[in-house]
Amino acid sequence: MTTTLPPSSAPTDPDRPASFSGTHVLGEPGQIDADGVCAWFGGRIVLESVDLVMEKSKVTALIGPSGCGKSTFLRILNRMHEVVPGAQLAGSVELDGVDIYGPGQRAMETRRHIGMVFQKPNPFPAMTIAENVLAGLKFSRISPANKSDLIEESLTKGGLWNEVKDRLGELGGALSGGQQQRLCIARSLAVKPRVLLMDEPCSALDPTSTLRIEQTIKEIADEVTVVIVTHNMQQAQRVSDYCAFFLAEENQPGRVIESGRTEMIFGEPTDQRTFDYVNGQFG
Amino acid sequence: MTTQTAPEGILVTTTSASTQTPPAARPPVTERSADGGSGSGTGSYEPPTPPRPRRLPSPIRPSAFGAEDVFLLVASAFSALCLVWIVFYQLTSLSGGLGFLVAWYFTFLALVWLGTTQLIERQVATDRVVGVVVVSAALLVIGLVLFIVVWVAYKALPSIHWVALFTKDQKNFQVADPNALSQVGILHAIVGTVEQVLIAVAIGVPFAVATAIYLNEVKGFGSRTVRTVVTAMSGTPSVVAGIFIYSMLILTGVLHYSGFAASLALVVILLPSVTRVVEEVLRVVPSGLREASQALGAPEWRTVWSVVLPTARSGVVTAVLLGIARIVGETAPLLFTAFGSQVMNLNAFSHDQASLPLVIWSDVRQAQPVLIDLAFQAAFVLMTLVLILFVLARIFSRPRGRKSGKRRGGNRPAEDDFMARIFVPIPIEESTDR
Structure with missing residues (x-):
């Protein structure tokens, strides 16, 4: 069944409380269950019946060749998919048992619980480093009890504190590419999400910055569930606990071919196509 | 970091050598030599000559303009002026300042092209004519703006009475008043x-x-x-x-x-x-x-x-x-x-x-x-x-x-x-x- 989504600007019901806030505590890692997720762009199906569980406090890597729907799937997980004009989807995505596409769920609220880091570092250029970190709270009109503590905490988690602690008043664009990406991670962590989605966070960065970000991912995994899309097999092996291999065969929508523990996917995959991909035979 | 062969045949890094050259002469290298190459190269070296920009052969861009190019332009302009004057006022009975100007400009372009073809080559000539056209278009625009500004200022400023201008309106105007x-x-x-x-x-x-x-x-x-x-x-x-x-x-x-x-x-x-x-x-x-x-x-x-x-x-x-x-x-x-x-x-x-x-x-x-x-x-x-x-x-x-200059890298x-x-x-x- 295809769910046609309302446009993102449609007014949401203000009386109905967002279900997450009541039942869950911000800052606790959450588990995502995707069930029968399909996706369309302009009537063309790009992703078909994906069932995947992203375990609490673990790092799940989504791997696969370009155009197999990994990023689309990732964007479905925090309702960024529906921002694209002509995008539709089916199936359900549950965060700790609550369907994020259920009636009365607000996209804004969902995105606060399921944060996202993009491929290209995108700190807000008109804001300082400190303002960038606090941006998410400002958007939600939450003023934290102690701003400087929160800035330090978030930047420390993002692995950036020592480099920028003396220049918090500088503009976010003044940082190097790798630092900008870690600032974006810190910005996402400042709202204390339960899940952090990362869409090829290192593809625009050099190896040293990549290493720093991978360290950061490992460090934050206790507090937040991480789902990462990557084209880099070594990176998937280094950072992830679980792995899901996506593949779109010719003229077919993307599907999950195999998923499981990372050692298993890379060590003894059951599917020949997975074996070929992780060993660099194609893709 | 480049390496050089010293006379004795020992490889010495130029950065280590640069510690003994005056720092002002080679600013980019001194910074690196501080942390990098102090260990190698024990004195047997020749002070390297500082790099110089290499001379490129036959510059043809309009920017590479020499004295003779300027002379060619001035000469073309002058001969065009003479030629058009003769044609305009001696051979035919044409008149009109604008026509004269237009005829002079195109003759000037033609002479620039001919002269450059003779002295250098055709491609350079075409390049130069285009350059002249572009520069003169820019000059024309700047000239027009300047002309308007200067002309208005020339009409306004001599008789200006600053205090009255900014403090009074026109109700006290009297035709007969010389002041x-x-x-x-x-x-x-x-x-x-x-x-x-x-x-x-x-x-x-x-x-x-x-x-x-x-x-x-x-x-x-x-x-x-x-x-x-x-x-x-x-x-x-x-x-x-x-x-x-x-x-x-x-x-x-x-x-x-x-x-x-x-x-x-x-x-x-x-x-x-x-x-x-x-x-x-x-x-x-x-x-x-x-x-x-x-x-x-x-x-x-x-x-x-x-x-x-x-x-x-x-x-x-x-x-x-x-x-x-x-x-x-x-x-x-x-x-x-x-x-x-x-x-x-x-x-x-x-x-x-x-x-x-x-x-x-x-x-x-x-x-x-x-x-x-x-x-x-x-x-x-x-x-x-x-x-x-x-x-x-x-x-x-x-x-x-930008102006703070604190942007790194x-x-x-x-x-x-x-x-x-x-x-x-x-x-x-x-x-x-x-």
């Missing part, structure tokens, strides 16, 4: 212009920015139609804007002649031009920023207010300043709305009000030389005002944080490119119907 310029001024016009423009900006800019946001951020129903309408509206002759307000509001008795009515007519002109520039500025804000904002849980209005507009802030300010510069010199819409006045009227909401363009328009057609002088002085003040606005626009269009081409695109000098169209 009349010390009795009249344009304060009433300056006050009128400032009030009318400020009201127009206060009404027009919020609408313009909101329209631009609708077109580019909301992309709501009918935004293509709105964009077409805005584009068409920017082509509206300004006199039509005046007639519109006149027939809709003044003839119907809603308003009387007043500065406010003039402001409304100016809004009609301001709105499309500011909308279009702001829309362009919003368009170059990277969409990644909007996504990042939404992914943090920001509603759409928050994204626009806290991320898109601040990012485009200086572009928006520039758009507003250029919009002001656009309307401050408008005359036609004021004719039937503010109507003009010889005396000071501080209240923009009632009675006729003067403005700088109106004073210029009415005074320059008078028979009294004093009033003609006053008109030129008003024109001079108006030009200065526009110049100040343009300078302000340039200052505001400089990206924030230079490895952000993508972002710099985006900044450069946001802050391109924005073309403004001048209205032709004054």
